[in-house]
Amino acid sequence: MTMVPGRRSSTFTRLLRHGFTDPSAAERLLDLPGLSSVRSDSVLLDALGATADPDLALRGLVRLVEAEEADQRQILLDTLVTAKPLRDRLLGVLGASEALGDHLARHPRDWQVLVTYEATDLHPGVTEFEQELAGADDPDELRAGYRRCLLSIAARDVCGTTDVAETAAELADLATATLRAALRIASAAAPDDAARCRLAVIAMGKCGGHELNYVSDVDVIFVAEPADGAEENKAIQAATRLAAHLMRICSDTTAEGTIWPVDANLRPEGRNGPLVRTLSSHLAYYQRWAKTWEFQALLKARPVAGDTALGAEYVEAVSPLVWQAADRENFVPDVQKMRRRVVDTIPADRVDRELKLGPGGLRDVEFAVQLLQLVHGRSDPALRSGSTLKALGALADGGYVGRVDAVQLDDAYRFLRAMEHRIQLYRLRRTHLVPDDEPDLRRLGRSLGLRTDPIAELNQAWRRHASVVRRLHEKLFYRPLLDAVAQLAPGESRLSTKAATARLVALGYEDPAAALRHLEALSSGVSRKAAIQRTLLPVLLGWFADSADPDAGLLGFRKVSDALGKTPWYLRLLRDEGAAAENLARVLSAGRLAPDLLLRAPEAVTILGDPHGLAPRSRAHLEQEVLAAVGRAGDAESAVAVVRGVRRRELFRTTAADLIGSYGTEDSPAESDPGALVDRVGGAVTDLNAVTIAGALRAAVRAEWGDTLPTRFAVIGMGRFGGHELGYGSDADVLFVHEPREGVDEQEASRAANRVVSEMRRLLQLPTADPPLIIDADLRPEGKSGPLVRTLKSYGAYYRRWSLGWESQALLRAEPMAGDLDLGADFVALIDPLRYPKDGPGEDAVREIRRLKARMESERMPRGADSTLHTKLGRGGLSDVEWTVQLMQMQHARSVPGLRTTRTRQALAAACAAGLIPEDDARTLDEAWVLATRVRNAVMLVRGRPGDTFPSVPRELTAVGRYLGYEEGHVGDMLDDYRRITRRARGVVEERFYGG
Template identity: 30%
Template structure:
């Protein structure tokens, strides 16, 4: 601390120093006189800042002596050190009165140590709060243990069973709430507790039988008395039980089932806010985990919960009224820009997003704040401002409470006290201190208002027509006026729109919905009706968004997000107007509305490494054995990025190649994560595949074929996969339940397929096609690289070699991947008999056209007959995508023996470029093929967004079709030499 010592401080410190020495015995005095000047300075600073410590030093100087002698003033606690010290102190305790006395002595000593270290800034604020919390934990646990044993002796042992199972002894579970739960207790905090127990039942072993509830109520009453009662030795901790179910009118202890029932049926918004920080302090560890798992769904919704904002606002308004009523403006916790506003900002994000982002399901405020910044929920500057403000305000809170060991957050009114406080906080003057405090509070308030408070300007800026839509939706207008309003505002079919709106407004679902849900709908619908008028086809935009509204009628917190964020509503309407696919996706998975909170990322695709980092972070906080949650997280990851692709495409901000890259990278990131999860889970059960000394560990590959292999994925593309390993099939895995290596890899493949194509509540991750593996559906699910190579060289059909052109390793062992690429290149560059190859490629093309093409193609209709009455299948008809793909595949198989560079790539665009560079295709023909191929694919992607088929009118894209057919006819003739440019 660098602040100069004012005269008042100097005088007080000198007086207290002299008085203290006069009260000591000669031996004690000699001990203190031997202290260094720095230690004396720190002791005097503590006396100036804390009347509580000063009074204690006068009456109990031996407490300070013991702290100095043990060195405790200058060292941090080891883990469990405080608990061990209290255990030794309580050894031999034989009465409740003795327990109360010893606990108070222990608390007194630790309080002096903590205040000394805090006021002298020997430790960061977080260590102070951790030390106070550890003290509370130790006192609660050991007092509870002592009292439990005593109760069992006198009134019997509580017994109970779950679901009719065997009886077992019951223990109390004490939940620490608020700052105790978060390990953030301040110097003189109350402790908020909830008492509960696992099961109903009765006591055994005493003359009179009690219910378990009666037993634990008595135990709880005694625990409160031991901790809270004011005796000649003071108190341990003030206990507040008002956060329990039903508050002060509720039973002091409830069973787990009663707790679950209460929060499920009657839990209120402020109780969700309180339960964020709940932590089990005593009781059986498994019981505590069961309770927390039971309560988690009440706190954290599976879907985004923007409605939490309004609940927090209501709480803040209530506090603000109380602040005004009690003149608490100088309260640094509840007043303007205080600690509570920081907590509200942080916890609002926990309540809104915590159900989906488990990294937010933490208790300590600073840890959550760190995640909010790193995950871009909040700008880093806001997080830094709030972090610095929290540290300053909590240090100030400690300085206020250290004075008299009293729970206060109010600035002193006297000048002398304010001068002492300013000096303790490191300021040379009261003015400098107050100016700094006001700057901090103003920053906090500014951020709070931006995030939590209502934006009163929003509605003022909205079109005044909103009032008319309010009247419409609240049924204040006659039916004919409602129709006239719809027509006047620009709806093209007002009668149809009116009928559709009446189905929702006057329907049974809304009539029977909760009041909160109907209020949110009433608030949202006028805004929606106003927003759709900005679209070219407001009727279609409205009808599409209404499908989303109807999908969330039971979860209207989603609508609050759109009410709170007009920009999000505007973009949602635009995207739904442009794409029924987007509409259907959001209606099926409303959690995707969360993506509209960050419109920048919605339209800006991440790079490949950013995608992988994002998925890694999402999965890092899910337990490795929780496969269901991992699968749900993977599905949401894919859906959210599919939405971003669609949004960027609708907005015209993503060219075709970037779109395919993005969709392919997303699939690759997921496949790598799935392989990692499946391997770890299988290895945990059976061990790792073994190998001979000197060899490399066996590897596993996921090889992508088709669109995945060709880096050409579109919306809705499935995955063509082949699995390969290089393990020694004769060896076993290393675990307690060993498998043959080959069986390990087979089960690994099965697990990967299961994770990808199993339908969960969020649907299927990807449809998986494994038919391109050696021997197709009749072959092994996973092949060794040796077997794969042998099959490709000896048994594979030409069409399988064509498929291999588009094969690419997408996940797995890098060393094995290099070996696979070498095998692929060798197979593709084998010298082939040209006439036979040509016949087989043409024959396969003809089969596909007849099987999958339109009627005109199947009938062999000539190109001269193309007209608007017919259809053209962009992929399978003559002149379409498959023609181009077969031409490219034929070229690689026919010419790569002499031109090995043709085997480098798996995507058609770069192979076409290499064909041109090798002189095998003219520049003009390469450009034409490239442009036609991209035009077709772009058309397909747009059709997918519109939920349309791959067929277009027969007279569309006529020029591209003719060009492709001409090239096909020229290249695929019998008399075209394989090494002559076209």
């Protein structure tokens, strides 16, 4: 053909349009004798253009035509034109696999196996493949027959007649037929050996799981027994020779290539162990020496060749061992470590291209599925499948994996396996690396149906699926609940009435009958919700039992579950997300306060599943939320209802964090610094109450005055409120100060200020089931007899003329909490000279402070109370420590800036740093103050109401002990420790406060 220089032929243009990357070379091939019909036939060109690699398909077709005898060539080409199934199959294979093109060039007649297109041909099994290989009497015939069968599997695959799972199953069936044929050939070569033993071939790995690759080692285990009358040693030797011959037949490379390596390294002792063992020898090894990974491998064991009865006996014998593997100590961590080691061994330059072993690869799916199977399959036979995708479906059906998660994992696994298949199919090489050159990537993308921009689309889809796999692998494989389920005794990992009753008694539930009713209500039926509950409850029962009141924990869980029963996320959260289930169990069984808060707003359970959910929200964040909600509300009552909702939610967050931090979990050990817990609780509750008051103030102002009150108004925190040391049951001590705006009459301003205080208190005192926020203004000038609100000028006049020593002392903890910030700062400037006097209190004033303290101890202590155990007024309690610290503040704050703080612990630390108190004494006071504060918090958490002394009810006392870190049965130690610590503190108080 003659072409005009600079011009392209119409054929060149057509080839370019059909996806050929080297149209010039394709033109030259089409000019060869006998291919003119291909060149002129648009049907064939269209079919070539539809393949993964049109250039490769054309080269393969040319080689096949040239290899055919002359009389067969035209038959082949005519059939390609007229028979679409053959055209799609043959050209599809040639465009995807250079290796199968090589096979057809050596065996040109094998294209005829692709002609048949009957229903029975669509999904052949072991029987059909055995028939195809029946005529193979030597290894090379077997290799050629194997490739011929592989050709038909690949054709169905690339044409979409089979999906990736069906293709993998067909490859496994072909491997089964091939192993049988290889054993037949080996037995024919050594009939005496075959007569001396019974040999069974057990497929492992992907072959055993019916999910084989195009090119993969076929993992096997050989088990043998003597034939009738044969000596065992000689029988094992004979079986070993047969097994070794079988392996050579499949693994050796000749002119016909190789089938695949047969790998027997999963046998007991690996490559160092005997190739063949008896069944009893296998069992002895597994029962005594086997490692965790060996049981994981046996999950896919399947008899495929040789003595059928022996193979079935082997699988039946090892199966119970597989499903007991999760009972082994550290089973889950061992499997997790093994997966991490695999990733760590991947060379750094390959990890991003590793489709099988890398993060987000196939192994991530398989390990996650297998771990879930081994843990939950002990008691649920439906999970005992060797197939990854079938097992994943069963896990989803049983509620062990979320449906959405299972669908995403299934889709990703299928896509990654399809990539793996097409990468291996090209040259029939065992590889799991994604190619990095453009032609290979282009062919790979097109083979998966990506045609617009194959390389970019492939990379995008691959990374998306890998990301899904990695995310879900981390979620499922490292699920905290999994290890807890694995640690349950056999039979306990799924609920039955008999198992549940026995376990409830053993765990120490006081009312097993009532507990059993709760379990039945939660887990009975065939719904998905019930299935998930049956998985969760055995673990939760143990966590509830590890508390002072397991019955209350289970009852609380039922109430929360009933309240959230119709929300799809609740049980998923407990099953899947972090430590949510364990956190919930700890919170529900620790006392009354946290469960009561949660039951008022059960959706707050999401806090327990968020890794950052237990961290306290900042005051600024909460104030923004509260004030915005008040601005949207229609009236003051509904505004404060929203504010209370925020307070309830945040109070639950704080109590949950406190309980979980105090008790600790396996993932999050108990907080090592009790002082840090106390400071966190005090700060969080103080901020929350300040924000609540700010919200009530805004609601009260808006109800009558709109956006602006006629007077500037501020709320000053006093006592533990001002000191950021509030407990769960503390009142909020406050002062109210106002200052008339410019042009506003002072009497009008005073009336407005008083009305807003009255409205605030009314709103905050509306009946509710939430813990009350009581505002106490009794520390104001003149106490209950004095006006509720004063101007700044009035406060100044009173303090200059009438102020008593105790009032100066009380002002040490005054800090603005809500309202006008500038006015609050002015108030602080007003009182600083009073609370931090220039020369400190005189001797008379110090004597008066000591007299008041002694009087308070004698008069305010409740009648009959044990002074050694009263946290507030008792020996070495809160009052002792605080008055000692406050005396040092009044004496030295002018010269020691660090003492100018409202916080007790900070002031004590500053006094120690300034040399005002020895370090040992400061540590003693701090320890006693922290302990007394924690006891008060514990009492509120356990009883749901405040108290200043230890509970008298044994169960409640035990719960307080658990909060403080004492095991059940050691409450006596707790009381002894409290008395010892506070006695030492009282000694310091006697010396430092009372002057020895």
